[in-house]
Amino acid sequence: MDCVICRCEEVLLSDIVRAIEDGYTSHREIKLKTRAGMGICQGRTCRLLLDQVIASVSQGPVPKTIGIAPNVPIRPIMLGDLAKGGGKAK
């Protein structure tokens, strides 16, 4: 049965399985191919699920998600606030 893995970008389990079968094996490649983890939460919700899907399809251990580096800003921030010198100013 199909289900949603990445809610922000509405990426289905079947999209991810298809990408893995097409040779996109790492977290980063799957993100670039399917947009899973590219949305507003930046993978905070789906990262662990995605790791488990990769592990189960490739029948390997759960990857350590080295592919998706945590990125600044850690949380969404208004451009105007960033211009002022960051979230602290809020």
Add this chain to the structure above:
Amino acid sequence: MSMYMKAGIRMTSAEIVVIGAGVIGTSIAFRLAESGRQVMMIDRNGIGAATSSACDKAIFLQSKRPGLHMDLARESRNMYNTLEEELGQSVEFKGAGGTVAIHTEQQMLFMKKFVHDQTQAGINVSLLNQKEAKEQQPILADDIIGASYSPDDAEVNPLKLSQGFATAAKRLGVEIMTHTEAIGIEKSNGKVTGVKTSKGVISTETVINACGPFASSIARFSGVPMNIKPRRGVILISEKVDPIVNGSLLDAQYIAAKHLSGQQPEYGIGLSLGQTDSGNLLIGGSREFVGFNKHVHSDVLHAIAYHACKVVPALTNIRIIRSMVGFRPFTGDGLPIIDRSEQLRGYILAAGHEGDGIALSPITGCLVRDLLNGGGPTSRFLPHLTSDRFKEKTLL
């Protein structure tokens, strides 16, 4: 260990090995396969996973200097007209035009000359007054004094571009091995005999270094030195918003940062703004020589944000969800090196597209095909893209 690691690769051979699967390597693999060559393409990461997924999406003509640079860009831009049909899939190509915003009288002087030279060179570009500029890009600040506009500027989704070339190449028989790092070039009697990879040796007589900003490390194995430096760029990515940008938007400070080596703004800041089909804004950017340092000091982020809000105040209340760091492959004159080595037969370099690799991706596949096969429609460019052009310069 992934399933690919477990399987390893057989000791194998190919007529041509392309190292690097960014927008450049994938375009090369596709054109070579199309011309009947047997090609293997390897990448230490994934398809388009390095510079080609940490960049803007603009195919700008009006930012190019008239001459060779412009001619290459124009020819490549025209190839985009039929590319989706050739690849059998969308790369989100749009000929939506491009605007360069001008905010100071000094920039106006520079841009007047720039636009004049481009018009002379046959580029369809015009200078807009303040009212026309605001009509073209309503989000521009009220104190903008004008803009230049070209309907021929275009945009593409770079992720789809390398994936599209790779999928089409695969269909033509190209074997693609990701997570496979080149760790040496095997040679004998001044000729390439193979590529040593993290998963075994591929024997071949022809190897193409399409490693973009990382090309110098392959050059080191090959014993053929060259100097491509990484020029770091940072882009801020916003949440999804309704379409607010018409085509691509730059500001004159960006053009200045790109072309004037003397008076660089701090961190090489200049505005670049584009919007993806999904609605995210790409807000750039910077140009710095800091090696391959991915750690971006927050001052750079503040500077990009500050400048963007100044030129486009409408961005002030838009939320940024992440930043992107990429390394432009810098050769020194803004043009790539597409050349075979004199010292090592069978070793070909195709890298160094700096900030124009997306724009020049289509033509680069054809350039390398024509270099290997001889003749062909793009061969007239090749004498200008050799690596010894830099030697001549230092001799003079």
